Amino acid sequence: MSKEQFHFETKLIHNQHSVDKETGAVSTPIHHTSTFHQFDLDEFGKYDYARSGNPTRDVLEETIAELEGGVRGLAFSSGMAAISTAFMLLSKGDHVLIAEDVYGGTFRLVSQVLQRFGVDYDFVDTTNLEEVKQKLRPNTKVIYIETPSNPVLKITDIKAVCEIAKENNCYTFVDNTFLTPSLQKPLELGADVVLHSATKFISGHSDVVAGLAVAKDKELGDQLAFLQNTFGAVLGVQDCWLVLRGLKTLHVRMKESQQTAFELAKYLEEIPEVKKVYYPGLDNHEGREIHFSQSSGAGAVLSFVLEDVDAVREFVNAVEIPVFAVSLGAVESILSYPTKMSHAAMPEEERYKRGIEDGLLRLSAGLENTEDLIKDFNQAFQHIRKATKKKETNLAVDRGAL
Numbered sequence: 001m002s003k004e005q006f007h008f009e010t011k012l013i014h015n016q017h018s019v020d021k022e023t024g025a026v027s028t029p030i031h032h033t034s035t036f037h038q039f040d041l042d043e044f045g046k047y048d049y050a051r052s053g054n055p056t057r058d059v060l061e062e063t064i065a066e067l068e069g070g071v072r073g074l075a076f077s078s079g080m081a082a083i084s085t086a087f088m089l090l091s092k093g094d095h096v097l098i099a100e101d102v103y104g105g106t107f108r109l110v111s112q113v114l115q116r117f118g119v120d121y122d123f124v125d126t127t128n129l130e131e132v133k134q135k136l137r138p139n140t141k142v143i144y145i146e147t148p149s150n151p152v153l154k155i156t157d158i159k160a161v162c163e164i165a166k167e168n169n170c171y172t173f174v175d176n177t178f179l180t181p182s183l184q185k186p187l188e189l190g191a192d193v194v195l196h197s198a199t200k201f202i203s204g205h206s207d208v209v210a211g212l213a214v215a216k217d218k219e220l221g222d223q224l225a226f227l228q229n230t231f232g233a234v235l236g237v238q239d240c241w242l243v244l245r246g247l248k249t250l251h252v253r254m255k256e257s258q259q260t261a262f263e264l265a266k267y268l269e270e271i272p273e274v275k276k277v278y279y280p281g282l283d284n285h286e287g288r289e290i291h292f293s294q295s296s297g298a299g300a301v302l303s304f305v306l307e308d309v310d311a312v313r314e315f316v317n318a319v320e321i322p323v324f325a326v327s328l329g330a331v332e333s334i335l336s337y338p339t340k341m342s343h344a345a346m347p348e349e350e351r352y353k354r355g356i357e358d359g360l361l362r363l364s365a366g367l368e369n370t371e372d373l374i375k376d377f378n379q380a381f382q383h384i385r386k387a388t389k390k391k392e393t394n395l396a397v398d399r400g401a402l
Protein backbone atom coordinates (compact mmCIF):
# COMPACT_ATOMS: atom_id res chain seq x y z
CA MET A 1 0.00 0.00 0.00
CA SER A 2 1.51 3.32 -1.04
CA LYS A 3 1.40 6.31 1.26
CA GLU A 4 -0.59 8.28 -1.31
CA GLN A 5 -3.54 5.99 -0.71
CA PHE A 6 -3.67 6.68 3.00
CA HIS A 7 -6.61 8.51 4.49
CA PHE A 8 -6.03 12.07 5.64
CA GLU A 9 -5.64 11.20 9.33
CA THR A 10 -3.06 8.52 8.50
CA LYS A 11 -1.18 10.93 6.25
CA LEU A 12 -0.91 13.39 9.12
CA ILE A 13 1.23 10.82 10.94
CA HIS A 14 2.73 8.78 8.11
CA ASN A 15 3.93 10.90 5.24
CA GLN A 16 7.19 11.38 3.35
CA HIS A 17 8.62 13.03 6.48
CA SER A 18 7.33 10.84 9.28
CA VAL A 19 10.86 9.59 9.92
CA ASP A 20 14.01 11.67 9.52
CA LYS A 21 15.94 10.02 6.70
CA GLU A 22 19.37 10.65 8.17
CA THR A 23 18.84 9.68 11.79
CA GLY A 24 15.56 7.83 11.96
CA ALA A 25 14.24 10.40 14.45
CA VAL A 26 10.44 10.19 14.59
CA SER A 27 10.16 13.80 15.64
CA THR A 28 11.52 16.25 13.07
CA PRO A 29 14.98 17.53 14.11
CA ILE A 30 15.18 21.27 14.69
CA HIS A 31 18.04 22.65 12.63
CA HIS A 32 19.08 25.76 14.49
CA THR A 33 21.44 27.24 11.97
CA SER A 34 21.47 30.42 9.96
CA THR A 35 23.93 29.21 7.35
CA PHE A 36 25.36 26.00 5.90
CA HIS A 37 28.98 25.12 5.23
CA GLN A 38 29.76 24.52 1.58
CA PHE A 39 32.02 21.57 1.03
CA ASP A 40 32.99 22.59 -2.47
CA LEU A 41 33.75 25.92 -4.11
CA ASP A 42 32.04 25.02 -7.34
CA GLU A 43 29.18 22.89 -6.17
CA PHE A 44 27.07 24.25 -3.34
CA GLY A 45 24.86 21.95 -1.33
CA LYS A 46 21.06 21.96 -1.19
CA TYR A 47 21.11 24.60 1.57
CA ASP A 48 23.12 27.82 1.73
CA TYR A 49 21.46 30.46 3.89
CA ALA A 50 18.52 29.70 6.18
CA ARG A 51 16.16 32.40 4.92
CA SER A 52 16.30 30.67 1.55
CA GLY A 53 15.83 27.21 3.00
CA ASN A 54 16.19 25.13 6.12
CA PRO A 55 15.60 21.36 6.50
CA THR A 56 13.14 21.81 9.40
CA ARG A 57 11.10 24.35 7.45
CA ASP A 58 11.27 22.11 4.38
CA VAL A 59 9.53 19.35 6.29
CA LEU A 60 6.63 21.61 7.23
CA GLU A 61 6.43 23.10 3.73
CA GLU A 62 6.44 19.73 1.99
CA THR A 63 3.96 18.29 4.47
CA ILE A 64 1.38 21.06 4.04
CA ALA A 65 1.76 20.88 0.24
CA GLU A 66 0.98 17.18 0.39
CA LEU A 67 -1.99 17.64 2.74
CA GLU A 68 -3.57 20.40 0.62
CA GLY A 69 -2.88 18.51 -2.61
CA GLY A 70 -0.59 21.20 -4.01
CA VAL A 71 2.91 21.10 -5.44
CA ARG A 72 4.69 23.55 -3.18
CA GLY A 73 4.13 24.78 0.36
CA LEU A 74 5.74 27.74 2.07
CA ALA A 75 5.91 28.64 5.75
CA PHE A 76 5.74 32.22 6.99
CA SER A 77 6.09 34.07 10.26
CA SER A 78 2.32 34.70 10.45
CA GLY A 79 -0.85 34.23 8.46
CA MET A 80 -0.63 37.87 7.42
CA ALA A 81 2.96 37.34 6.22
CA ALA A 82 1.75 34.48 4.02
CA ILE A 83 -1.17 36.53 2.69
CA SER A 84 0.92 39.67 2.14
CA THR A 85 3.60 37.71 0.32
CA ALA A 86 1.00 36.06 -1.93
CA PHE A 87 -0.32 39.51 -2.86
CA MET A 88 3.22 40.44 -3.94
CA LEU A 89 2.43 38.36 -7.04
CA LEU A 90 0.49 41.42 -8.20
CA SER A 91 1.90 44.41 -10.04
CA LYS A 92 1.00 48.04 -10.41
CA GLY A 93 -2.14 48.43 -12.47
CA ASP A 94 -3.61 45.08 -11.40
CA HIS A 95 -7.01 44.79 -9.76
CA VAL A 96 -8.17 42.47 -6.97
CA LEU A 97 -11.70 41.31 -6.30
CA ILE A 98 -12.00 40.49 -2.66
CA ALA A 99 -14.70 39.02 -0.42
CA GLU A 100 -16.32 41.85 1.57
CA ASP A 101 -16.26 39.95 4.85
CA VAL A 102 -12.62 38.93 4.53
CA TYR A 103 -10.33 38.73 7.59
CA GLY A 104 -9.66 42.22 9.03
CA GLY A 105 -5.91 42.10 8.42
CA THR A 106 -6.43 41.19 4.77
CA PHE A 107 -8.99 44.01 4.48
CA ARG A 108 -6.37 46.41 5.85
CA LEU A 109 -3.62 45.11 3.57
CA VAL A 110 -5.67 45.52 0.43
CA SER A 111 -7.36 48.81 1.29
CA GLN A 112 -4.49 50.61 3.02
CA VAL A 113 -1.24 49.18 1.69
CA LEU A 114 -1.62 47.62 -1.73
CA GLN A 115 -3.45 50.65 -3.01
CA ARG A 116 -0.35 52.77 -2.41
CA PHE A 117 1.47 50.49 -4.82
CA GLY A 118 -1.09 51.04 -7.54
CA VAL A 119 -3.07 47.83 -7.03
CA ASP A 120 -6.78 48.57 -7.26
CA TYR A 121 -9.50 46.61 -5.49
CA ASP A 122 -13.22 46.06 -5.15
CA PHE A 123 -14.94 44.34 -2.26
CA VAL A 124 -17.71 42.02 -3.33
CA ASP A 125 -20.24 39.66 -1.81
CA THR A 126 -18.67 36.47 -3.19
CA THR A 127 -21.74 34.42 -2.25
CA ASN A 128 -23.39 36.27 -5.14
CA LEU A 129 -21.79 34.98 -8.34
CA GLU A 130 -23.54 37.56 -10.53
CA GLU A 131 -21.99 40.33 -8.49
CA VAL A 132 -18.58 38.67 -8.83
CA LYS A 133 -18.97 38.59 -12.62
CA GLN A 134 -20.16 42.19 -12.74
CA LYS A 135 -17.26 43.53 -10.76
CA LEU A 136 -14.58 41.72 -12.74
CA ARG A 137 -12.36 43.96 -14.81
CA PRO A 138 -10.01 43.13 -17.66
CA ASN A 139 -7.11 43.81 -15.28
CA THR A 140 -8.48 41.68 -12.41
CA LYS A 141 -5.63 39.38 -11.46
CA VAL A 142 -6.94 37.73 -8.28
CA ILE A 143 -10.29 36.79 -6.78
CA TYR A 144 -9.79 36.34 -3.06
CA ILE A 145 -12.25 34.36 -0.95
CA GLU A 146 -12.83 32.90 2.51
CA THR A 147 -15.49 30.29 3.13
CA PRO A 148 -17.10 29.95 5.62
CA SER A 149 -16.48 33.63 6.25
CA ASN A 150 -15.88 35.41 9.51
CA PRO A 151 -17.90 35.86 11.69
CA VAL A 152 -21.31 35.05 10.16
CA LEU A 153 -20.08 32.00 8.24
CA LYS A 154 -21.30 32.94 4.79
CA ILE A 155 -20.69 30.30 2.15
CA THR A 156 -19.00 30.97 -1.18
CA ASP A 157 -19.10 28.43 -4.00
CA ILE A 158 -15.37 27.78 -4.47
CA LYS A 159 -15.66 25.83 -7.73
CA ALA A 160 -17.96 28.41 -9.34
CA VAL A 161 -15.67 31.30 -8.37
CA CYS A 162 -12.63 29.42 -9.71
CA GLU A 163 -14.43 28.87 -13.01
CA ILE A 164 -15.27 32.57 -13.30
CA ALA A 165 -11.65 33.38 -12.50
CA LYS A 166 -10.32 30.96 -15.11
CA GLU A 167 -12.57 32.33 -17.84
CA ASN A 168 -11.09 35.72 -17.08
CA ASN A 169 -7.51 34.59 -16.82
CA CYS A 170 -7.09 35.42 -13.17
CA TYR A 171 -6.12 33.50 -10.05
CA THR A 172 -8.29 32.39 -7.16
CA PHE A 173 -6.77 32.62 -3.67
CA VAL A 174 -8.60 30.89 -0.82
CA ASP A 175 -7.99 31.54 2.87
CA ASN A 176 -8.67 28.06 4.29
CA THR A 177 -7.95 28.89 7.94
CA PHE A 178 -11.43 28.05 9.27
CA LEU A 179 -11.64 24.50 7.87
CA THR A 180 -8.06 23.35 7.12
CA PRO A 181 -7.39 20.54 4.60
CA SER A 182 -8.95 18.19 7.13
CA LEU A 183 -12.38 19.43 5.98
CA GLN A 184 -11.88 21.39 2.75
CA LYS A 185 -9.34 21.29 -0.08
CA PRO A 186 -9.70 24.35 -2.29
CA LEU A 187 -6.93 23.34 -4.72
CA GLU A 188 -8.94 20.28 -5.71
CA LEU A 189 -11.87 22.60 -6.47
CA GLY A 190 -9.79 24.73 -8.83
CA ALA A 191 -8.11 27.32 -6.59
CA ASP A 192 -4.56 28.41 -7.38
CA VAL A 193 -3.25 29.35 -3.95
CA VAL A 194 -4.41 28.28 -0.49
CA LEU A 195 -3.49 30.43 2.48
CA HIS A 196 -3.55 29.72 6.18
CA SER A 197 -3.17 31.34 9.48
CA ALA A 198 -1.49 28.26 10.95
CA THR A 199 -1.82 30.11 14.25
CA LYS A 200 -5.34 28.68 14.42
CA PHE A 201 -6.50 25.07 13.88
CA ILE A 202 -3.38 23.82 12.08
CA SER A 203 -1.13 24.28 15.09
CA GLY A 204 -4.13 24.29 17.42
CA HIS A 205 -2.66 25.04 20.83
CA SER A 206 -2.57 28.86 21.07
CA ASP A 207 1.20 28.73 21.32
CA VAL A 208 2.54 29.90 17.97
CA VAL A 209 1.89 32.54 15.30
CA ALA A 210 2.49 31.11 11.83
CA GLY A 211 1.30 31.22 8.23
CA LEU A 212 1.28 28.83 5.28
CA ALA A 213 0.76 29.12 1.56
CA VAL A 214 0.32 26.27 -0.91
CA ALA A 215 0.48 26.63 -4.68
CA LYS A 216 -1.35 24.45 -7.13
CA ASP A 217 1.35 24.38 -9.81
CA LYS A 218 5.10 24.59 -10.06
CA GLU A 219 5.29 27.99 -11.71
CA LEU A 220 3.20 29.70 -9.03
CA GLY A 221 5.06 27.76 -6.35
CA ASP A 222 8.42 28.95 -7.66
CA GLN A 223 7.18 32.55 -7.84
CA LEU A 224 5.94 32.37 -4.26
CA ALA A 225 9.22 30.84 -3.08
CA PHE A 226 11.10 33.68 -4.80
CA LEU A 227 8.87 36.20 -3.00
CA GLN A 228 9.22 34.39 0.32
CA ASN A 229 13.00 34.63 0.06
CA THR A 230 12.84 38.24 -1.13
CA PHE A 231 10.33 39.47 1.43
CA GLY A 232 11.96 37.34 4.11
CA ALA A 233 9.04 36.74 6.48
CA VAL A 234 9.99 33.07 7.00
CA LEU A 235 8.90 30.92 9.93
CA GLY A 236 11.60 30.16 12.51
CA VAL A 237 12.57 26.54 13.11
CA GLN A 238 11.17 26.22 16.64
CA ASP A 239 7.83 27.46 15.39
CA CYS A 240 7.99 25.12 12.38
CA TRP A 241 8.38 22.27 14.83
CA LEU A 242 5.40 23.46 16.90
CA VAL A 243 3.23 23.60 13.79
CA LEU A 244 4.39 20.12 12.77
CA ARG A 245 3.61 18.84 16.26
CA GLY A 246 0.14 20.39 16.13
CA LEU A 247 -0.56 19.03 12.65
CA LYS A 248 -0.34 15.42 13.79
CA THR A 249 -3.53 15.76 15.82
CA LEU A 250 -5.33 18.11 13.40
CA HIS A 251 -7.90 15.58 12.29
CA VAL A 252 -8.94 14.35 15.73
CA ARG A 253 -9.05 17.89 17.06
CA MET A 254 -11.22 19.10 14.17
CA LYS A 255 -13.54 16.12 14.48
CA GLU A 256 -14.01 16.53 18.21
CA SER A 257 -14.35 20.33 18.16
CA GLN A 258 -16.75 20.14 15.25
CA GLN A 259 -19.01 17.74 17.13
CA THR A 260 -19.00 20.10 20.10
CA ALA A 261 -19.73 23.10 17.86
CA PHE A 262 -22.69 21.23 16.35
CA GLU A 263 -24.12 20.33 19.74
CA LEU A 264 -23.61 23.86 21.04
CA ALA A 265 -25.27 25.32 17.94
CA LYS A 266 -28.31 23.10 18.45
CA TYR A 267 -28.39 23.97 22.14
CA LEU A 268 -28.14 27.72 21.46
CA GLU A 269 -30.98 27.58 18.94
CA GLU A 270 -33.30 26.58 21.80
CA ILE A 271 -32.28 29.38 24.15
CA PRO A 272 -34.82 32.25 24.23
CA GLU A 273 -32.06 34.83 24.84
CA VAL A 274 -30.35 33.82 21.57
CA LYS A 275 -31.81 35.66 18.59
CA LYS A 276 -29.87 33.83 15.91
CA VAL A 277 -27.24 31.12 15.48
CA TYR A 278 -24.84 30.97 12.55
CA TYR A 279 -23.35 27.55 11.88
CA PRO A 280 -23.08 25.73 8.53
CA GLY A 281 -24.04 22.47 10.23
CA LEU A 282 -27.56 23.72 11.04
CA ASP A 283 -30.33 22.80 8.60
CA ASN A 284 -31.42 26.39 8.12
CA HIS A 285 -27.95 27.84 7.44
CA GLU A 286 -27.85 29.77 4.20
CA GLY A 287 -25.54 28.11 1.69
CA ARG A 288 -25.49 24.85 3.62
CA GLU A 289 -25.92 22.77 0.47
CA ILE A 290 -23.02 24.45 -1.30
CA HIS A 291 -20.97 24.12 1.84
CA PHE A 292 -21.40 20.36 2.06
CA SER A 293 -20.74 19.94 -1.67
CA GLN A 294 -17.24 21.32 -1.16
CA SER A 295 -16.39 20.46 2.45
CA SER A 296 -16.63 17.31 4.52
CA GLY A 297 -17.75 19.08 7.68
CA ALA A 298 -19.15 22.27 9.14
CA GLY A 299 -16.07 23.15 11.18
CA ALA A 300 -15.73 24.25 14.77
CA VAL A 301 -16.63 27.94 14.62
CA LEU A 302 -20.12 29.30 15.24
CA SER A 303 -21.61 32.68 16.01
CA PHE A 304 -24.72 33.66 17.90
CA VAL A 305 -26.62 36.84 18.56
CA LEU A 306 -27.79 38.07 21.97
CA GLU A 307 -30.19 40.94 22.56
CA ASP A 308 -27.64 43.73 22.90
CA VAL A 309 -24.26 44.72 24.27
CA ASP A 310 -25.55 44.50 27.88
CA ALA A 311 -26.49 40.88 27.39
CA VAL A 312 -23.08 40.25 25.81
CA ARG A 313 -21.38 41.83 28.84
CA GLU A 314 -23.36 39.69 31.28
CA PHE A 315 -22.65 36.55 29.28
CA VAL A 316 -18.92 37.19 28.85
CA ASN A 317 -18.51 38.04 32.53
CA ALA A 318 -20.39 34.95 33.60
CA VAL A 319 -18.95 32.16 31.42
CA GLU A 320 -16.13 30.28 33.07
CA ILE A 321 -14.79 27.78 30.56
CA PRO A 322 -14.04 29.58 27.28
CA VAL A 323 -11.23 32.09 27.20
CA PHE A 324 -12.43 35.48 26.04
CA ALA A 325 -9.88 36.41 23.42
CA VAL A 326 -8.99 37.30 19.87
CA SER A 327 -8.20 34.12 17.88
CA LEU A 328 -9.78 30.74 17.26
CA GLY A 329 -8.91 27.15 16.50
CA ALA A 330 -7.39 25.96 19.74
CA VAL A 331 -7.70 23.21 22.34
CA GLU A 332 -9.46 25.69 24.61
CA SER A 333 -12.81 27.11 23.50
CA ILE A 334 -12.39 30.75 22.53
CA LEU A 335 -15.17 33.28 22.79
CA SER A 336 -14.70 36.54 20.96
CA TYR A 337 -16.66 39.71 20.43
CA PRO A 338 -16.13 40.83 16.81
CA THR A 339 -17.57 44.33 17.40
CA LYS A 340 -14.74 45.19 19.76
CA MET A 341 -12.12 42.73 18.50
CA SER A 342 -11.68 41.59 14.88
CA HIS A 343 -14.01 44.23 13.43
CA ALA A 344 -13.35 47.13 15.81
CA ALA A 345 -11.80 49.20 13.04
CA MET A 346 -14.81 48.83 10.79
CA PRO A 347 -17.33 51.69 10.62
CA GLU A 348 -20.60 50.80 12.38
CA GLU A 349 -22.61 51.02 9.18
CA GLU A 350 -20.26 48.59 7.34
CA ARG A 351 -20.34 46.29 10.34
CA TYR A 352 -24.13 46.17 10.48
CA LYS A 353 -24.27 45.60 6.73
CA ARG A 354 -22.21 42.46 7.26
CA GLY A 355 -24.55 41.17 9.97
CA ILE A 356 -22.09 41.97 12.78
CA GLU A 357 -24.60 43.26 15.28
CA ASP A 358 -23.77 44.58 18.76
CA GLY A 359 -25.11 41.33 20.25
CA LEU A 360 -22.98 39.00 18.12
CA LEU A 361 -20.49 36.63 19.76
CA ARG A 362 -18.22 34.14 18.00
CA LEU A 363 -17.27 30.84 19.55
CA SER A 364 -14.50 28.52 18.44
CA ALA A 365 -15.18 25.17 20.07
CA GLY A 366 -12.23 23.56 21.81
CA LEU A 367 -11.74 20.12 23.25
CA GLU A 368 -13.59 20.47 26.54
CA ASN A 369 -16.42 18.13 27.44
CA THR A 370 -19.57 19.36 25.68
CA GLU A 371 -21.82 18.88 28.70
CA ASP A 372 -19.49 21.03 30.78
CA LEU A 373 -19.69 23.79 28.19
CA ILE A 374 -23.47 23.59 28.06
CA LYS A 375 -23.70 23.71 31.85
CA ASP A 376 -21.42 26.73 31.85
CA PHE A 377 -23.49 28.46 29.17
CA ASN A 378 -26.67 27.66 31.09
CA GLN A 379 -25.44 29.41 34.21
CA ALA A 380 -24.31 32.38 32.07
CA PHE A 381 -27.79 32.67 30.56
CA GLN A 382 -29.23 32.61 34.09
CA HIS A 383 -27.11 35.70 34.76
CA ILE A 384 -28.56 37.43 31.73
CA ARG A 385 -32.08 36.59 32.92
CA LYS A 386 -31.40 37.96 36.39
CA ALA A 387 -29.85 41.12 34.95
CA THR A 388 -32.79 41.63 32.62
CA LYS A 389 -35.24 41.20 35.48
CA LYS A 390 -33.32 43.69 37.58
CA LYS A 391 -33.31 46.17 34.71
CA GLU A 392 -37.07 45.75 34.27
CA THR A 393 -37.69 46.18 37.99
CA ASN A 394 -35.56 49.32 38.07
CA LEU A 395 -37.43 50.72 35.10
CA ALA A 396 -40.74 49.98 36.80
CA VAL A 397 -39.51 51.69 39.97
CA ASP A 398 -38.44 54.70 37.93
CA ARG A 399 -41.89 54.86 36.37
CA GLY A 400 -43.39 54.67 39.85
CA ALA A 401 -45.18 51.47 38.96
CA LEU A 402 -43.79 49.56 41.92
Ligand SMILES: *Cc1c(COP(=O)(O)O)cnc(C)c1O
Residues within 6 Å of the ligand: 078, 079, 080, 081, 103, 105, 146, 150, 175, 177, 178, 196, 197, 198, 199, 200, 209, 210, 211
Ligand atom coordinates in the same frame (compact mmCIF):
# COMPACT_ATOMS: atom_id res chain seq x y z
C1 LIG B 1 -6.04 34.87 12.11
C2 LIG B 1 -6.41 34.88 10.69
C3 LIG B 1 -5.55 35.41 9.70
C4 LIG B 1 -4.24 36.09 10.06
O1 LIG B 1 -3.33 35.20 10.56
P1 LIG B 1 -2.17 35.61 11.63
O2 LIG B 1 -1.51 34.31 11.88
O3 LIG B 1 -2.85 36.19 12.81
O4 LIG B 1 -1.30 36.61 10.94
C5 LIG B 1 -5.94 35.33 8.39
N1 LIG B 1 -7.12 34.78 8.03
C6 LIG B 1 -7.97 34.26 8.93
C7 LIG B 1 -9.26 33.67 8.48
C8 LIG B 1 -7.65 34.30 10.28
O5 LIG B 1 -8.52 33.81 11.18
